[in-house]
Amino acid sequence: MNSVNLSSNLERCWDIIGVTGDRSCSQLPTYAHCRNCPVYSAAGRQLLERPTLENYRHEWTQLLAELRSVENSPNSSALLASETLKVVIFRLQREWLALPAQIFKEIASPSQIHTIPHRGNQTLRGLINIRGEMLLCVTLNHLLHIEAVNTTMQTVSAIAHSRMVVVEKPGNTWVFAVDELYGIHRLHRQELRDAPRNQTQAYAQGIFSWHGGTVTYLDDELLFTSLARKVQ
Secondary structure: OOOOOOOOOOOOHHHHOOOOOOOOOOOHHHHOOHHHOHHHHHHHHHHHOOOOOOOHHHHHHHHHHHHHHHHOOOOHHHHHHOOEEEEEEEEEOOEEEEEEHHHEEEEEOOOOEEOOOOOOOOOEEEEEEEOOEEEEEEOHHHHOOOOOOOOOOOOOOOOOOOEEEEEEEOOEEEEEEEOEEEEEEEEEHHHOEOOOOOOHHHHEEEEEEEOOEEEEEEOHHHHHHHHHHHOO
16 A cells, blocks of 8 residues: 555554545555555554553553452452342242343243153253244253142232243253242342252352342352253
8 A cells, every 4th residue: 555654643544545545545456455455564563562651561560469459358258248149039839049130031921842752851841932942941840849839829029920931051041930030139249148958959059038038049050050961
């Protein structure tokens, strides 16, 4: 491309006669795009190799030292404990449970579940169509050892409907039914208490108080790992 003074920010040939300019550069047919031109590459090298600004290293050294000081501080655990958790609360039978909100991909109405030949077990229910995609449908009741009850459960919302929820982590997507879905709730990590020892709480990271009762905050990593193992 035509030679320009690369030291001047106002004379960037790619913005004047190149692809983002009037495209009058005589070398444009040869290189097709400015990013393939030696002049453009030289400008990039000049930008990366420019001298650091005064006090640049000092400012970054000071900032990193402050961060390291916070990490090593006796109060660092208190700072982590104040982290806000965003969870989705739902009910299975009488149990109120929660999972991290970021793993929830979709909420759907109940629909037909198609059984998989020769793949029957108490955790895997079959395949379900979610927006044209066939996904594995499981039951958490069996995995978490939640027993069915015949008595009427007091609901939180005025109208409680069962729902199918889709949860997803990289490489794994599961669908399961819930008896009632409350929605998103925020809490501080310090609100979590140790869960009592029983079969359901084996998957718990902790419990927290909510609406006069308790909610079990499930370990999503352990849950996904167990589901993958159970449906094999």
